[in-house]
Amino acid sequence: MNHWLTAPILIPLLGGILQALMGYAPIRLRRTLALATTTLLLVSALVLLAMASDGSHRLYAFGNWQPPFGIVLVLDRLSALMLVLTAVLALFCHLFSIGGADEGNRQFHGLFLFQLMGLNMAFLTGDLFNLFVAFEVLLIASYGLLMHGGGTLRTVPGLHYVVLNLVGSALFLISVGLIYSVTGTLNMADLALKIPHIDGESLNLVKAGGMMLLVVFGLKAAVLPLCFWLPRAYARATAPVAALFAVMTKVGIYAILRVYPLIFGDSAGALANLGMHWLFPLALATLVMGVIGALGAQSLKTLVAWQVIISVGTLLAPIALGSQASLSAALFYLLSTTWTVAGLFLLADLVASQRGSARDTVVTAPPMHNRTLLSVLFLVGAVAAVGLPPLSGFFGKVLILKSVTPGPEMAWLWGVLLVGSFFSLIAYARAGSIVFWRTVSGHIEDTRPLKARTATATGALLALSIVIVALAGPIAQYTDATAAQLKDRDAYLDILQTPVVGEDD
Structure with a gap:
């Protein structure tokens, strides 16, 4: 077994425990420890990315229990990609938070690290029940982070967020219970072997469980009509929290990518491609809803929150089509949109x-301080988010459009994506022109100085859209290989035969 697989879970766990024990320590010490923990997490994620690049599946079985028994962690290209995506995002969000956003809550950094632990557990786990546990860990931490800063403006949206996710957790438990009652296992590889042989009345139980799982993952991903909680909750959260939450919807998308091609894919017999015919139209409707919300946004944070929903629809449409090319394109776009949206939250x-x-309301006001720098950053973020050349959002959307084979799906996806991008451009142009250029006479009081660390964190996240373009070739090769690995169901099933005792890999 390879013990490196536990690092993305143990590092934030130990860091979070230390933060909880030193809640009354000087804030500078807590900040230093938090930033060091996040840096170590990024290093471990990069190590795992290098390991996964050889195309193999690596296994870690707690207690040396041979799968499908016990708790297992599985590393492949997709999980490694998500670990790096989250670690990079977390590092810059943490850097931004120590500019003052972490004040007022002694446990901010502890909650931040516990949420990272939950995210990494979700990306590495090899069974459905521990996916549920990971969801609960990250959600409990997110409840505290969402309320960070206090005030009624955060309380009501936070309450909606908590209630909906509690309902989602209950549905998750019911669905895995239904599946377990028939199959006797929740290990994903073992489920992929057993589900094709289910028939009779048991088939309906598993089908109900699979469809309920899709609803739960759709809630986490904020798919229409389960997306209306997101704009208010994200817009009211503090900037580093909202930026970190940019990856939260991607956990739902990751779960769909992980579970459905493997367990309910082409080889699942009567349950093949379960729910995918519903996912494509819902994805397009989600994209449309996000564009409408962006056009009516009254603040920059709300505009960016609706951009999260736009990105969810843009990602799920090619995933629902299920081809290797469309999965690769979605993964390329996933990197771009997550970091760009997070940077825009910090910029707001x-x-x-x-x-x-x-x-950050979209109204005319006297000229702001540092307008040149902030307007340039907004331009970079808006171009990347809308999908204009030459930044990464453009290449991601082009790959998505090229991945669709001719037919009705191609017409719908091209039409909705291109028209949606045009109206998104209008939304960003409207907001940018009013906030940055349509000024009135007067002088602004009550401003905070622009700190180097917050500006650096914001600029770095937005500059990643340029870095992705510079590294587009290697990234595209990696996402192509990741999509091919996702389609290779038999390679994942080999983990059931992997020896876990006495191996020094």
């Missing part, structure tokens, strides 16, 4: 700190 907070009482 910087803008709010420089506009006095106008904050």
Whole structure:
């Protein structure tokens, strides 16, 4: 077994425990420890990415229990990609938070690290029940982070978030119970072997469980009509929390990518491609809803929150089609949109700190401080989010469009994606012109100085859209190989035969 697989879970766990024990320590010490923990997490994620690049599946079985028994962690290209995506995002969000956003809650950094632990558990786990456990860990931490800063503005959206996710957790438990009652296992590889042979009345139980799982993952991903909680909750959260939450919807998308091609894929017999015919139209409807919300957004944070929903629809449409090319294109776009949206959340907070009482609302106000720098950052973020050349969002959307084979799906996807991108451009152009250029006479008071660390974190996340373009070739090769690995069901099933005792890999 390879003990490196436990590092993305143990590092934030130990860091979070230390933060909980030193809640009354000087804030500078807590910040240093938090940043060091997140840096170590990024290093471990990069090590695992290098390991996964050889195309093999690596296994870690707690207690040396041979799968399908016990708790197993599985590393492949997809999980490694998600670990790096999250670690990079977390590092810059943490850097931004120590600029002052972490004040007022002694356990902010502990909650932040526990959420990272839950995210990494979800990406590495090899069975459905521990996926549920990972969801609960990250959700419990997210409840505290969402309320960070206090006030009624966060309480009501936070309550909606908590209630909906509690309902989702209950459905998750019911669905895995239904599946376990028939199959006697929740190990994903073992389920992939057993489900094709289910028939009779048991087939309906597993089908019900599979469809309920899809609803749960759709709630986590914020698919229409389960997306209306997101804009208010994200817009009211503090900037580093909202930026970290940019990856939360991607956990639901990851779960769909992990579970459905493997367990309910082409080889699942009567349950093949379960629910996928519903997912494609819902994805397009989600994209449309996100564009409509963006056009009516009254603040930059709300605009970016609706951009999260736009990205969910854009990602799920090619995933629902299920081809290797469409999966690869979706993964390429996943990197771009997550980091870009997170950077825009941080930028909205910087803008709010420089506009006095106008904050980040889309209204005319006196010229803000540091307008040139912030407007350039907004331009970069908007171009990447909309999908204009030459930044990464453009290449991601082009890959998605090229991945669709001729037919009705191609017409729908091309039409909705291109028209949606055009109206998204209008939404960003409207917001940017009003906030940055349509000024009135006067002088802004009550501003916060623009700190180097917050500006650096924001600029770095947005600059990643340029880095992705520079590394587009290697990234595309990696996503192509990842998509091919996802389609190779038999390779994943080999983990059931992997020896776990006495191996020094």
